[in-house]
Amino acid sequence: MDAETGSISGGCPFTGHGETRDLLGRTNRDWWPDALQLDILTQHGLQADPMPDFDYAEAFNTIDYKALKQDITDLMTDSQEWWPADYGHYGPFFIRMAWHAAGTYRTGDGRGGSSSGQQRFAPLNSWPDNGNLDKARRLLWPIKQKYGKNISWADLFILTGNVAIESMGGPVFGFGGGRADVFEPETVYWGTEELWVDQGVETRIIPDEGKALENPLAAIQMGLIYVNPEGPGGNPDPLQSARDMRETFARMAMNDEETVALTAGGHAFGKAHGAKPADTFGGAPEGEALALQGFGWLNDEEEIAKGNITTSGIEGAWTPNPTQWGGDYFRLLFKYDYELVESPAGAKQWQPVNPDEEDMAPDARDPSLKVPTMMTTADMALKMDPDYRKISERFRDDQAALDDAFARAWFKLCHRDMGPKVRYMGPEVPEETLIWQDPVPAGSQPSDSAVSDFKSKVLDSGLTVAELVKVAWASASTYRNSDHRGGANGARIRLAPMKDWEANEPETLSRVLSKLDEIRGDLSMADAIVLAGAAAIEKAAKDGGHSIKVDVTTGRGDATDEHTDAESFEPLEPFADGFRNYLRTKAQVKTEDMLVDKAHLLGLSIPEMTALVGGMRALGAVNAHPTHGDSIGVFTDRPGTLSNDFFVNLLSMDTKWEVVDESGDEEFVGKDRKTGEERYRATRTDLVFGSNSQLRAIAEVFAENGGEAKFLDTFVTAWTKVMDADRFDLRCAKYHG
Template sequence: MADADPKAGCPVHGGEMKIRSLLGRQNKDWWPDALPVDMLHQHGVSPDPMGEDFDYAEAFKKLDYAALKADLTTLMTDSKSWWPADYGHYGPFMIRMAWHAAGTYRVTDGRGGAGSGQQRFEPLNSWPDNGNLDKARRLLWPIKQKYGQSISWADLFILAGNVAIESMGGPVFGFGGGRRDVYQSEGDTFWGAEEIWVDQGAQTRITEEQVELEGPLAAIQMGLIYVNPEGPGGDPDPLKSARDMKATFLRMAMNSEETVALTAGGHAFGKAHGAKPGETFGKAPAGEAIHQQGFGWLTDADEIGKGHITTSGIEGSWSNNPTQWGGDYFRLLFKYDYELVESPAGAKQWQPINPDREDMAPDARDPNKRVPTMMTTADMALKMDPEFRAISERFRDDQAALDDAFARAWFKLTHRDMGPKSLYLGPEVPEETLIWQDPVPAGAAPSDADVLAFKSAVLSSGLTVSQLVKTAWASASTYRKSDKRGGANGARIALAPQKDWDVNEPAELATVLAKLNELRGSMSLADAIVLAGSAAVEKAAKDGGFDVTVPFTGGRGDATQDWTDVESFHWMEPQADGFRNYLKTRQPVKTEELLLDKASLLGLSGPEMTVLVGGLRVLGANHKGIPKGVFTHRKGALTNDFFVNLFDIDTFWDLADTASDEEFIGYTRGERTEKWRATRTDLIFGSNSQLRATAEVYAERGHEEKFVRDFVKAWVKVMNADRFDLA
């Protein structure tokens, strides 16, 4: 696998940091004339027509699963005149749809993936790499309409891909349902800062000068799922393409063997489309006329059904048996020498030199006609790159190994963002547990007596409120709603790599965990960490003048090192955590935006984020105890002092260092006496009008108890974020 550093910091171009927006280009930038439906969903109004009470898991259990699969199997060969099936089989089309629904997943921040059916919405609906998949989804509509709420679009996309593979004799590892649809674009995903799409000449994100993908990004160019099939930026260089493939698949938690298996397995089926120049078809769905009813990339009406389809611009199939699983892909790749040619659409592709007739492919519309097969530059990378070649030759010579590798990699691709295995639904959930599912053994909830005894012991152990709160926060705040990874369950903060993350202060963490292990008895370490932090919050609240009980629900288990996917967890190391006033290195976005990103991944609202920051500051939860933002003389007591002192009109703020805008000093007006130190994530609560309006509520006299109780509620939400058994 490529030696890309999973913990690499921000990109620097020419030695100068380029600050960008957290979200980059948004739908309104690409399609300014689009109907602003989002205005209907302001102020907490949900766009979900099913309502919050809808239980998709219960609806799925009522599904006639066998009948649904039978209908999908029938669909595969039920070619429609308005969009005819290549070779009379929609299987390859459905595989591409499912692959592209899942392939946006990235391990960096857990965003993307098939988990919510985002392919239905912009920008993915209109990405160049998703060309004509609008037709695949429309072919599925009669089946979705028939089975209704018992099958989500998100589940249907992936199941259709599985059935397609099975219908063509391919291997399938299993299927788990449980993906609940959303009903609007997920606007908190950064897809890139570029102002042009791949088909408009966008350059690859990796160059000799820029050796890492920026931030969380996984695709090589704007509008792609993975890499440009013609080569980096259209350059047909197989070795550079291999470089890009390793980088992008690594960002999607795939190793080189999985990368080769998926590429070869996916390209065993179907064809690419480049029969006519791209300018002969219309706009993407988001830019088309209203009477096209959501269809895009349209050609002349007289040409529909005659094979004049252009999508990628590359033309032809990879195999001489494009609707049958087997070893032909690797056989042809290694049997022939290939020459660089251009497709009818002008795309660069590779064609075998003097192929035998039996190694030529049937025409997509006329089975009596034979046409040459082809390979993309990305396919040639599997032959030219030494690492890829060794894997490819092994798969060529061992069909069973390819069968198993592809089935497992496909299952991982299509299920990676679903969270723990306990959330999978249906009769085809595999019995085998896989390490990338982050398994955690079942835990047992401690008794009430054990809870009380432990709380008493930990508060008299010599560990401080700050230490206990920081440890609980460090454990639980790894959770991210995007792919349901992380969280307190499993106590992976005690395991590599989390125990060694700089943000977790490894030396102090080891001290705290050693004491908790000494005191916990039969209680799981995961429960002990959360309970100790909650006990500290109760003590801090009492020291601030309020008796509160922090709700605690035990039952967490402890993960093991052997069943922890260290490589993929490395990607989850925070480069910034505004809740702990931590910034590892300067990032290419404003530091306060990184706080919002962290809060979003935790599933927090604006008020929840605000009250947690204010509370954690006064509790002394800052990284390494730095004083920045600790606007109190009662550190360790849970008070609203952070907000009261931030809004003190007798304080004015100035840069601590004119060479940096990350640290500030608060002075007494008129005297210029230093009172406080702060970071951007502190001062944003006074600078941003919306955050200030929320923070002012917690600074108001009479709201001291409200602050404490709101903090406790938000704290418990984070501690239980990964307790799907409590939902």
């Protein structure tokens, strides 16, 4: 592969190094202002997806899987004149394509990764680190065309990487299909920098200047998948490169052993490309001419035929057998001393001193020629960093250990963002359940009478509506639709680290959970928590004169500490949760932006987000304020009753709002316009529903005469969506017989 490939930093996932920013950073319009803009055609609820209701998982289960894999295998050695295969085998090229499709995943917000085929769209299709992968995707088009919608591009990228490894004798742990394609760029914050890595942008870690990698980012420079293969900012220091690798891989859910195995395993195959200076070639696909039909970078047929290809700028193979799995990578890394040299493109790389002829690699186009192998600075880090070296030496001496570690790490890389194992489809899904899949034991379905009896006991328990709603929300709202982690199933709200999160008000949480455990009978705790919230909402609506039914599912299981990798759940901790008016400390992103971000991760629409905020305020389900208790944002004189009072009173012209000076524009006081008497306290996430024109338009619908019914309906729909967001055990049951 051409570009290479760390500790999960706690704290705010929205830190930055400058002025207050939004959650987008540089957008596609910023990078490519002349590109055709299609946003206007997705306004007012119009779909970009031509198949919005298509079931990719169901379709994948109908495919002739054996025939598909054979077609991909045949492609590996079917070298095309318009883009010839190095060494006559596309395997290394396709491994890089699959790796870079999956490698954008980051634990901070669960975004990125392989599960939606985003590599087809800007900015990823034009990242410097993805140079010439436009050709890899085009090589796959005849297969995608043949099998059509039965396999998504997202699945095809990863399956092709697996087949590539197998075709070269490498170990594979398994494959799970069922990923769904998207048809427009996803909104992901990739950073604030105005330059790409190949344009001189600084590295994101400079310890001497107190500069750390910003959360939720994982890549070390804008436009990279992992780290700069030449070293931090192009500095060929293996120890600093090890520092960057450890940080970025940890933010992508990999430990040291997985990092070493992936790096060595990936570099057992293929070569890096740096035949000529990068400015010899064209620009990225998104900014190129119409006649090139989506191709970028290198398009000169004569240069392509000669193998004069540049992507990372580093030139050469890592091993003497670039299309065969084995132990040559570590054998050469430790056999030779290496000297720093420059590639023909001017990139810094390492070359073995006085290599034996049998340890030299064949030329990628002419196998009769021999050329020196090389290592990148990132490779040298595996030899120079003490911890990486211990692992590398063990893998050098135990090929079976490397085989197993690489296969498992590759599987994790390619499936980490798919969520629960029940979402995996196909005949090659491994039987073994892995801790990073967040397993939850199967639950049992309670009877209607058991549910009814429990809800009656809840309402007689002495627990308040606000307490029950807050605990149910705390449990379910951990869900992220980016990587399908979190959620109410498993009731991990009882376990470390969730039970101790400040946002969950641990003392109150413990008391509520203890009472629910006392009265739940045969119900799982996961069901008890969700049903208790539903009972509280039904009561709160009844107290307001409305009869509603909150139909959440049952049959959840309870996870234990043994099912839970506690450290991996740390990035899910809420730094801010506007739904319960929680903010730990002021961040460099506006609190209302963080509310929108959380709503996006929960899969909520604008009306659903608005209804949930207003409803939880009316219910009094807000986190306690140090000086004002649970009254901030609760614009009603009947807290605990589900009503539209929040919207009615927010939009009333009887109240005038002023910022509380010492809050730094995070807290506001609402005063009676005539008397000056204080009526309410509010945060930014309260007042934005009257300030922002789009949100105010929704708030007006809920506040107007006759709007309460619409509000209640939207609130219940949104609440149920959040409570049931992670019920893949139900939604996917039909695929597994």
